[in-house]
Amino acid sequence: MEEVQLQERYADPVPEALCIAPAAKVGDVSDAIDTPSLVLDLDAFEDNLRTMQVLAERHGVALRPHAKAHRCPEIALRQVALGAVGICCQKVTEAVPFVQAGLRDIHISNEIVGEPKLRLLAQLARKAHITVCADHAVALRALSAAMAGHGASVGVMVDVDVGQKRCGVQTPGEAVELAKLARALPGISFAGIQAYHGGLQHKRSLDQRQKACDKAARLVRRYVDALEQAGIACPVVTGGGTGTAVFDVASQLYTEIQSGTYAFMDTDYGGIDWGEALAFRHSLFLLGTVMSTPAADRAIMDFGLKSTSAESGAPRPVGWPGLRCVAVHDEHSILQADDAKNMPALGDKIRLIPGHCDPTFNLHDSVVALRGDRVEAIWAISARGLSR
Structure with a gap:
């Protein structure tokens, strides 16, 4: 009897106010994308x-x-x-x-x-x-x-x-x-x-x-x-x-x-010598938000190992010279600045190139496809987690 009552108690639908909104909608500007998110430069x-x-x-x-x-x-x-x-x-x-x-x-x-x-x-x-x-x-x-x-x-x-x-x-x-x-x-x-x-x-x-x-x-x-x-x-x-x-x-x-x-490219492939015969552009990025700035030269991001792989190296910030990702924890990543004058502010959104794209894709339900600064599409990563 007690088990039935518990099932009934937790069988109520989640109130609409508690439903999780998607990270992005078609037409959004990139700054409106919730993080951490995987984004693709189309x-x-x-x-x-x-x-x-x-x-x-x-x-x-x-x-x-x-x-x-x-x-x-x-x-x-x-x-x-x-x-x-x-x-x-x-x-x-x-x-x-x-x-x-x-x-x-x-x-x-x-x-x-x-x-x-x-x-x-x-x-x-x-x-x-x-x-x-x-x-x-x-x-x-x-x-x-x-x-x-x-x-x-x-x-x-x-x-x-x-x-x-x-x-x-x-x-x-x-x-x-x-x-x-x-x-x-x-x-x-x-x-x-x-x-x-x-x-x-x-x-x-x-x-x-x-x-x-x-x-x-x-x-x-x-x-x-x-x-x-x-x-x-x-x-x-x-x-x-x-x-x-x-x-x-x-x-x-x-x-x-x-x-x-x-x-897509990633930091690992981006670091090899390609010569002049072939050239690819980085198109895949992890978008994260600065959630803490505990020191003048340190920023803490809102993503970690549950959003990006690190076995091939930490993700690399784009557009921030001298800013490096020095640690990736479960739910946090630590960025270190060579010069405190070139530090992101609390709430800033930063794009980072994943160290290894394959396992990073596998950590996300979808990828946000951008054309310029606008969301053109959101594609499901339908095969994530299917590893048998």
Whole structure:
């Protein structure tokens, strides 16, 4: 009886006066946006999309942007509308909002193990063209059984290790055997290979990245040659990323690249040597408010680790020379000024470039899209938190 009374007590709807208003509305000026909020400069964002699309098309390579960078269907739809062949997702659940939004060509750039994941994958495969990665015969047989059992089919990219030392088969011979198995089993087909090396993306020097990419490309060539010698066509070689894109498209090995961060940039990618071949603008910012000024050279912001990642470094203030973010706590971030004369005031709003865009997107329900100083749209980050 007591439990029923408690349920009734807390079942009352929240009074309208207590409802949380959205952080922004279309038409608002940027100063009216509540904080902390993730904001996107549409002009810079659209320039970045065009830059990467043109690079890929110039070399006859398909662009398959990685949606794990943003987890926002509206962004993916704009990339595809501009010419991308489809998108990548990293997890099965992550792909669901994109399929629901109308994306029909998705590569899940990861191994899929476990009955719940395989069951959901089969449901997605009946609505869209799906490819997945595999690097083990046991996983491949389970994938086949699940697809055949649910009346679905997926393409298989044999995952090959080209130096990342994460997932992927270790020898060309293993790749050939898995490709043969994928061609023989029901519910699946051999679609190509995935050759991704995330560590190369962040090498600081342009020359270092080029040499590392050349080494990885030689490994990729061994896998492609082994498949050809076995009489197995390899229609797709997918991989690459933002930091290595200029080398990936010129390698004449990759048929598609999986760049993701290029659309937004962050402090980590912003700190590498890009040379003259490629240039992207920072389009993604964390908007915060100064909530305390306890010292002449110190300001406390109203965001912390629940609004921005810090594993790749603290976010960097924009437009405030000599102002640095020196600490990120759960709910606060500390800005330190080299000169107290260049200090924001209580209530000032500051834009900061995230240290790493992918996990920062995952901390927000939406991104506020700005055209100049006005809110043009608010896009849901529908796949945030979907990590199974």
